[in-house]
Amino acid sequence: MSTLTLQQRLEILADSAKYDVSCSSSGSNRKGVAGGVGSTKSGGICHTWTADGRCISLLKILLTNTCLYDCAYCMNRRSNSIPRTALTPEEVVRLTMDFYRRNYIEGLFLSTGVVRSADHTMEQLIRVARKLRLEERFNGYIHLKVVPGADRLLVEEAGRYADRVSVNIELPTRESLQLLAPDKPRDALIGPMRQLSSLILTSKEERKRSRKAPQFAPGGQSTQLIVGATPESDRQIISLSEGLYQRLGLKRVYYSAFVPVSSDNRLPALPAPPLLREHRLYQADWLLRFYGFSAHELLDDMHPNLDMRLDPKTDWAMRHIGQFPVEVNRADYELLLRVPGIGVRSAQRIVRARRNARLSEEELKRLGVVMKRARYFITACGRYLGGISLDGPELFSRLTAPARRKASLDQLELFPADSDVSAVTGEL
């Protein structure tokens, strides 16, 4: 191990860290201190994008890729023959500071393989965070992975230094976990998530009473689910996410299209990662968090999986065509949000603009409504813009016919000028 240069070890550990999809540096807003290093912005900042189109916001790195566990889906599983190496806490601190000062990154996202014991591993992660905060007086973003099974006191300490904490569930059901990650029973994952959730909540309450109360992970907690490695339906996944948002107050659930990293016979052989499915799940996730939909509206026994041909909102609207068209000059904000082609931003702007003017087709275009989809579901000043009969079969063919952009390109943009940018982009 000692024969490898820093650069080689950095490369190996980057390889080992890259399948964790969380990248955001959001949810925490902290001004810099005069003469110090670091600040955080609640909307997060992306610094660059890799050749796969994913953003880099944080230095995402493992302390070590040596691991006790043998989870079939994981590149760092014990039985995989990959080079193993580690960085010292001092090296991670130096890299973070050097990269941060040059504005490559928003901060550090530190994870690790499990060595010796959960407690020992957690202590190593905390050591890095403590050094950054106390010795370097680093004020930027820190995302720490919480090691399942670590002592409650250690989990508490982690949240004092970190902006965000996360435990990855990875597989949506107990059975799948049992099959692919026998070392990690579901309860060992949900347990720390519950603890984190209550610590975050308590700290928020206390800070309402006193600004001096210590912060605990002000950026909240997130988790990740692998999609396509096990046979769960989208309904199971989205219902799980809904539960995590509602009951544990998670900030984000990330979905990661399964990239085969081994030829384990417990895993499906996929020709390519299911990127479109991942994209549809993110769309459904957005509908849960920002559009007032609930999981059972999007998916049920009859439709356990998301339609790959249509986005989930259009799909929902097609199944509830009786509620359309709606009049844009009168419909409630909540109803506008349910119109395909009208997003959070355009719904807000419609509500603002119609106080002063009657909105017809031209104004709607100007406001940024995607008329290509929306025209079939709205009337403007009483005029229906779709030009077809809503109950006929033509609607479906019209909505699916045109050459659509590749699904993976459909990312939302950031507009910091808007006050509630986080609600629009979901960068939370």
Next chain:
Amino acid sequence: MLQYRYDSTFEGFLCAVAHCLAEGEEPELFLRGSEEPAYQLLFDEVTVDIPTDLQAALEFRQSFVEAASRQVFASARYAFHSQQTGVELLLWRYFKLGLRVGQRLVHMLADSDVNAVDRISRSVAHQAHKYLGFVRFREVEQGFLYARIEPQYDILCFIAPHFATRVGDRPWVIHDLSRSQAAVYDLKKWRLVRDVELSGTPDFTAAEQECALLWRRYFDRLAIEARRNLRLQRQHVPMHSRRHMVEFTDL
């Protein structure tokens, strides 16, 4: 035919607006600095030179914010820094409308002028936000951090305050090559310096080369081959913004 020449700063433009309002004049053209009109006019034109008076600019700002709102003033400021041709006349109409309708201006998105200002300002704000991430500081032998940018819009004044609180323990310079101006931070505060010319090529420190190389390698390794999508990458990091980003340059 009345045209107004101001010093190309936002403050100068506000002074020109305030002047026109005070004199009850209707401008037909605003000229930036030594700029000449793009076309010859049929009639004799009168050029009024507007001196920049910070106090007058602040007073106009105050009166507009009180009449309309802070938010719409901010939109105007962002839109101005797009430096698009004709943006001054658009903003002139916007300011006049705002003074007339007051608080309602913020909601008048269906109006074509208000919508245009809103659209341009969001585009500028969007680029300013992107550059919070795109700026790449490099350590030079002269003992400070030096970054080069060539943004489409004049966003330096929007991003400099962010870096002043973030990288507060080192002096730094962000150099906008396309406008020959720089934001200079001296450990206490930042200021904008115009007409900056580089007397030579900056010498990077040895540590700088090492650090840039580490970042470059890390960046390359972080992409997942099975998800390769250069088009998506190009959407997020347009080619023109990559020129000064170390992960996209040969080291």
